[in-house]
Amino acid sequence: MEELIAPIRELRADIIRMIATAGSGHPGGSLSVIDLLAVLYAKHLRHDPKRPDWPGRDRLILSKGHACPALYAVMAQRGFFPKEELLTLRKLGSRLQGHPERHRLPGIEAATGSLGQGLSMGLGMALAAKMDGTDQRFYVVTGDGEMQEGQVWEALLAAPQFKLDNLTVIVDSNNGQIDGHVSEIMALDPLADKLKSFNWDTRVIDGHDLDAIDGALSAVKTVKGKPQAIVAKTVKGKGVSFMEDNIAWHGKAPNKQECEQALKEILGA
Numbered sequence: 001m002e003e004l005i006a007p008i009r010e011l012r013a014d015i016i017r018m019i020a021t022a023g024s025g026h027p028g029g030s031l032s033v034i035d036l037l038a039v040l041y042a043k044h045l046r047h048d049p050k051r052p053d054w055p056g057r058d059r060l061i062l063s064k065g066h067a068c069p070a071l072y073a074v075m076a077q078r079g080f081f082p083k084e085e086l087l088t089l090r091k092l093g094s095r096l097q098g099h100p101e102r103h104r105l106p107g108i109e110a111a112t113g114s115l116g117q118g119l120s121m122g123l124g125m126a127l128a129a130k131m132d133g134t135d136q137r138f139y140v141v142t143g144d145g146e147m148q149e150g151q152v153w154e155a156l157l158a159a160p161q162f163k164l165d166n167l168t169v170i171v172d173s174n175n176g177q178i179d180g181h182v183s184e185i186m187a188l189d190p191l192a193d194k195l196k197s198f199n200w201d202t203r204v205i206d207g208h209d210l211d212a213i214d215g216a217l218s219a220v221k222t223v224k225g226k227p228q229a230i231v232a233k234t235v236k237g238k239g240v241s242f243m244e245d246n247i248a249w250h251g252k253a254p255n256k257q258e259c260e261q262a263l264k265e266i267l268g269a
Helices: 002-022 027-044 065-078 083-088 118-132 150-161 191-197 210-220 256-267
Strands: 059-062 138-143 167-173 201-206 228-233
Touching: 002 027, 002 065, 002 083, 002 210, 002 256, 027 059, 027 065, 027 138, 027 167, 027 210, 059 065, 059 118, 065 083, 118 138, 118 150, 118 167, 191 201, 191 228, 201 210, 210 228
Parallel strands: 059 138, 138 167, 167 228, 201 228
Antiparallel strands: none
């Protein structure tokens, strides 16, 4: 995992540069989820940037679509498109819109952003793969604020019924949403116990500990007969002191001075 430390630091810097250049975006949730996405793509997600529509690939659905700067940064680093394209985020005609678009950018599996829908999409894909007898895995990344949506719980109820052991939901549990802290708006705890009671194989990890992330993603592949949930405890705005656990940075772009300060903290320059 040590070899990922420097690349992830650069991914965090890319997120700040993209959003600052665009003048809009969601830095808080992008910075909280970036470690999870980086480890997933580097070690666990079966994919081929040169053949993004390869039928045998695993699928990732970023249900919390507003955090797409993190996904775009990882995809560029993996070679899906030139890194220079990152600075077109949210520009008219760009393939990198403020929420992922499947038909515009190869490598995106689902258009997301209307919160609560991603797990249902992943469930359908996982069920189809089971029916077809294929061995792909399906990963859905959701936010804890997003889990207040009722549709999420319908999907959580359905997946164990179909014994979808090829489906993993990763909860970016940063305790933040646009209106405040999740624990104050609509508390979810004890989230892990609720998931277990729905018959999901569930583990709780530090979502910024690369070894813990790697271990959890390795462990879910060994589970048979039931879907898996990883509750990743994260910090909104992780890596930038004035953004960390600050709800104001849920959906606000840094100005030039704030961008420079953030990059200095991330890169240590």
